[in-house]
Amino acid sequence: GAVVSQHPSRVICKSGTSVKIECRSLDFQATTMFWYRQFPKQSLMLMATSNEGSKATYEQGVEKDKFLINHASLTLSTLTVTSAHPEDSSFYICSARLSGGYSYEQYFGPGTRLTVT
Amino acid sequence: GQQLNQSPQSMFIQEGEDVSMNCTSSSIFNTWLWYKQDPGEGPVLLIALYKAGELTSNGRLTAQFGITRKDSFLNISASIPSDVGIYFCAGQLRNTGNQFYFGTGTSLTVIP
Numbered sequence: 001g002a003v004v005s006q007h008p009s010r011v012i013c014k015s016g017t018s019v020k021i022e023c024r025s026l027d028f029q030a031t032t033m034f035w036y037r038q039f040p041k042q043s044l045m046l047m048a049t050s051n052e053g054s055k056a057t058y059e060q061g062v063e064k065d066k067f068l069i070n071h072a073s074l075t076l077s078t079l080t081v082t083s084a085h086p087e088d089s090s091f092y093i094c095s096a097r098l099s100g101g102y103s104y105e106q107y108f109g110p111g112t113r114l115t116v117t
Numbered sequence: 118g119q120q121l122n123q124s125p126q127s128m129f130i131q132e133g134e135d136v137s138m139n140c141t142s143s144s145i146f147n148t149w150l151w152y153k154q155d156p157g158e159g160p161v162l163l164i165a166l167y168k169a170g171e172l173t174s175n176g177r178l179t180a181q182f183g184i185t186r187k188d189s190f191l192n193i194s195a196s197i198p199s200d201v202g203i204y205f206c207a208g209q210l211r212n213t214g215n216q217f218y219f220g221t222g223t224s225l226t227v228i229p
Contacts, residue, residue, distance in 0.1 A: 041224075044205065046216055108152075108159035109159050
C-alpha cells in the first residue's frame with residue numbers, strides 16, 4: 001500500500017513552454033502533498049506544500065506564479081512549470097501525506113526528470 | 118528553508134563493515150526521519166523517530182533521536198552491496214506545519 005505515482009517520469013520541453021507534472025496517491029487519500037526539487041547530487045529542496053481544496057504554501061524564494069500547484073482532489077496534485085527555462089531543468093519529486101495518519105507518514109513518488117532545451 | 122547538515126558527505130566501505138552517519142541542525146525538530154534514495158528514484162522511508170532520546174531499529178539499521186532534538190544518527194551494521202545509495206535525514210520543525218526539510222545527504226558505496 002501507500003503508493004505514489006508521478007507522470008510523466010521524464011519530459012523534455014523547449015524553453016518558453018509550460019509543463020504539467022501529476023502526482024497521484026494510488027491507494028490512499030492525501031490531504032497534503034509536497035513538492036520538492038532536486039539538483040544532481042544535491043538534497044531535496046521543499047518547494048511548496050499543497051493542501052486539497054486550498055492554495056498552496058510556497059517556501060521562501062519559490063515563485064508561485066512560475067510553479068503553479070493545484071490540489072483538486074484527495075488523490076491528485078499537479079505542478080505546472082510555466083514558461084520553462086533551462087535553469088528549471090531538475091528532478092521534481094512529490095510526496096503525499098496519509099490523511100489522518102502520523103505526520104511522518106508521507107510517501108514519495110518516483111520523481112519526474114525535466115529537461116528544458 | 119532549514120539547513121540540516123549531514124556527515125560524512127560520502128563513504129566508501131568494505132562489505133560487512135558497519136556504517137555511521139549523522140545529521141545536525143541549529144533548529145529543534147519534532148520528528149526525524151531517515152530515507153534512502155537510489156539514482157533516479159524517489160526517497161524511501163527507512164526509520165521514523167518522534168521522541169527525544171528514542172532509539173529505533175529496522176533490521177540492520179538503527180537510528181536515534183538526539184536528546185537536544187537538534188541531531189540524529191543512523192547506523193547500518195554488516196553492510197551489503199544493496200545498501201549502496203544516498204541516505205538523507207529529514208526533520209520536521211516544532212510548531213510548524215507538516216513540512217519536512219532534508220539534510221545534505223550521505224552517499225554510501227559498498228565495495229564487495
